[in-house]
Amino acid sequence: MIDITEILVHWYAGRSQHDVAGSLGVARGTIRRYVEPAIAAGFVPGGPPVSEAEWAVLVKEWFPHLTDTRLRQVTWPEFDKHREYIAEQLRAGVTKATIHQRLRDERGVPGSVASLKRYIAANLAEDAVRAKVTVLRADPEPGLEAQIDYGLLGSWTDPRTGRSQRVWAFVMVLSHSRHMFVRPVVSMDQASWTASHVEAFAFFGGAPARLVPDNLKTGVDKPDLYDPKLNRSYAELAAHYGTLVDPARALKPKDKPRVERQMPYIRDSWWKGREFTSLVEMQASALHWCREVAGRRKHRGLDGRTPAEVFDQAEAGTLTPLPAAPFILAEWSRAKVAPDVHVKCGKVLYSVPWKLIGSHVDIRATATMVQIFHQGELVKTHVRQDKGRATDIADYPPEKIAFHAKTPTWCRRQAEETGPATTAIIAELLDGPALHRLRSAQAILNLADKHTDARLEAACRKAAAAGDPSYRTIRNILAAGLGGHRARPAHRRRRRPGVPARPRATVRRRHPVPREHRDDDRHDEHAPRRSSCRCPRRRAGHRLVTGTDTVALPRKDAIALAQLLRTLETVLDMDDVSVANALDAHFGFDGAVDVLFTTAGLHADTLHGLLTHPAGHPQKAETTR
Template identity: 35%
Template sequence: MDIYAILQHLRSGASNRGIRRELGVDRRTAQKYRAWAEEYGLLKGTLPPLEELYQLVEETLPVKEPPQSQSTVEPYREVVVKLREQNVEISAIKARLEERGYQGSYMAVWRFVKQLEPVQPDVTVRVETAPGEEVQVDFGYAGRMRDPANGEERKTWAFVMTLSWSRHQYVEFVFDQKIPTWLRLHRNAFAFFGGVPQRVVIDNLKAGITQACWDDPQVQATYRECAEHYGFLVAPCKPRTPQHKGKVEKGGVHYVKRNFLGGREATTISQANRDVRVWCMTTAGQRAHGTTRKQPLVQFEAVEQAALKPLPETPYDMAEWKQVKLHRDCYVVFDNAYYSAPFRLVGQRLRVRGGSQEVRLYTGDYHLVATHERAREAGERLTNPAHLPPDKVPGLILDRAACQAVAEDIGFSTTALVGRLLADPVMDRLSMVRRLLRLREQVGDERLEAACERALRFDEVSYKTVKRILSQGLEAEGENVVTAEIPPAERFVRGAQELLGHLWSGASWN
């Protein structure tokens, strides 16, 4: 009841009936205030300040409260309090009270509990930031747009990055929310602003946060790398609290939907991105913002742009991180290509960082174990021979030309022997040549060359002969014959009498 309004009518000479007609106050109530005002001299002269007037009312004109009936649950107050401290539901509390003799209704218990636990108002505290301190990022569904590649309409999302101080914003439409897209959008937005804020506030989408946890959120590895490159801090919102990034939630995504996309006919995504870039600099940038009452673009150019961190010399090399298994052939599969890793890690899961120029392989604790150039086409196999078991390497890298080159490096005789083996028109002797050339690791080039020279001298061109020469140390024995000595040839081994004794007549045998 407005006591000040009643006093004004009383001081103007209005009757109780007139006050009832003007203010809706009962005539008896009006008479009570008239008597009270006369008692304290309030009908004439200057009224005291408003706060003193209401204090006088509280002290001298107390309001009689209607009598309150006691709740039927009151005798069980201690029991109810104890059960609620244990988070027991109201229906269960009623059952426990009935066990103690309670005969009242469920609503009586409900009202009693609500009086014990008054609802706290949902209070929102607005947080303001300094220029260049923060941007807020969000995705919002933007309907369907045509794909320029094939003309088909596809689901589209609006990426919005809003500077928290000036409210200037960057908008781009995309067909997905994958990690490469997420990183490319950040790079484009920072280039649009010409600088980097200190902090980026995001929600908990998988491209940025792998584990949404308020106490210890896990930042996606690629996004962490991007943040380190540009020098900004990642600030994830508490799960299911979109109000923590309200500047982009309401003034960004919703504004884009209502204003730029509102009533817009379907178009290609490339055309929409060209148009929205202009819209950010005109309609959105030059409007009087509903909260700040200032033009975002003007505020940005006058103050906030200079407060941003400078861009790094080179844009972030967008990389994709994956966990993959190192298979028994010593290769991992990444983006439909094959990359080798040390054979000792076969069976383990490795972390792969795929950049635009190179691919790096790490152990689970981020220890770098391999670096390769990025494959240029699907199915390409990139191999570092040092990653393979030593006994398997020659069979992989020594083809016919490579074997001939190795032989030439050893010497003339080795080259000749290898050439004769590879020239066999019937048998493929490449594996024999590989085993022969591996002998240099055991005996050295000089001994292998001497052994090949001896084998050629006796026309024994084989791996087994060369190896036997080396094992017996015969490569340095000059003209010694390698094989067993052949006895002199005879016309017949047996005599004529032995063969034809029953025909022997003493005649000579021609």
């Protein structure tokens, strides 16, 4: 570009137009055109001194179209119509090429990209450069700060598996000395993030006072300029090493420039062109490179000194010493307690107290232990498992786990406390696949809730002697009061005041017709039909005869009654008539009804309707076919 002021200075100094043209490389016609306004204004070469600033003012007055570029632009008036839109796009960080494309496609503005750039430089210079302004920070004090970031290195094929994986570099740089730690990883999960910090602090021999990480989820749960919410695992790490976490602002990489600037250097100096057979070898190589290469390079920001030298001389002694106890990595998660009183941690279900169903709990999982917290209070601890579920039956309500609580071991222990006969029966039931007969064993031992241990032991002894040590037999013996001890009177019905006593009666089965009379009865059509079978359990149907009344006995009740009588006959080694008489003599009529109702399972309405008779007419009751 021609400098008009320089031409006028040379001319006014007394040089000819020919000499000025040859000296400045400008045509004589051009020199003449710029000198003519000065001659017309009365300036003569060799006149009074005129400074360059005065000539510049005169040039703007004589040649306004040359000094003010806006007067020469054809498309600028079109751009000026969208000045606010262009300024808004610049403040948002949009590039000039993209602004030109949007103006052309969305608003129909003509003009080239170069014209737009000239317009912005002349009219919106402040808006164009405002976002580019960088405030230089003073170097932090030794041991004060470390900046942390992840950077992508590239792809790596594992020779053992043939699988290609992306490799990332965890980088921590001490801001004062620029000494760095690099650890390649194939995963950026919570375990890798925490383990990398532990290795970095071990590499430096201490921890800095402040950590400046990025806002990734393994470090920061919720970014915020004034009150960021840290990840609980990361907060535990910071508390263990006595350091402060001060995350960089979201989308502001210039908040941690010392680590951001190192990523291209790491990729070029260490990663590219190298082959590794394993991740362990890769990490060992990175440590060697940090000490011998990166740590020994001369750094311009350190006035030519090396990071290792500055670290050893000024920063190593200012770091916070490492704690004596190693850090235990813990992963935190949050879950809702399901109706089955379990929460999920990883791939495993862990039980919690049943009262927390529907509540949200915090889960802290280490390599060996899982702790569950509710509102900050520890409510459950489990040993960590890899798969399946971990259930403590004590977390269920007691009534929901009665079967599970009374294990085979519990059954054997309770039987030993009762007596040897009970122990032998329980041992026989639990021999082999105990789970299939566990309920029978539990039922026998539960009889001790209604009867004394002595009565249960005697009943078990009689059942074993009879060769039928089943739950039903033992229950019937106890219900009939034949275990050698008087039955508990708790279930006896009490007569209300003013109600007459119920008449006594015995329940017996009719004697079979003697053999010598059977033929006569067979041909006597008026003779009552009698059964030749003495066992009630073989009859298809029964009736109960009370005096002159005959009432049909339901088949279910008849079978239950027959089973009871058969059991008593077997255990006592006597016939059914003797059994019936024994019941009547031992309990009385009311007691016999209670025994039948409780043991045989007969309906109370049926028994009272069938085994009773009109008041004042005590009679015997018998069953016939």
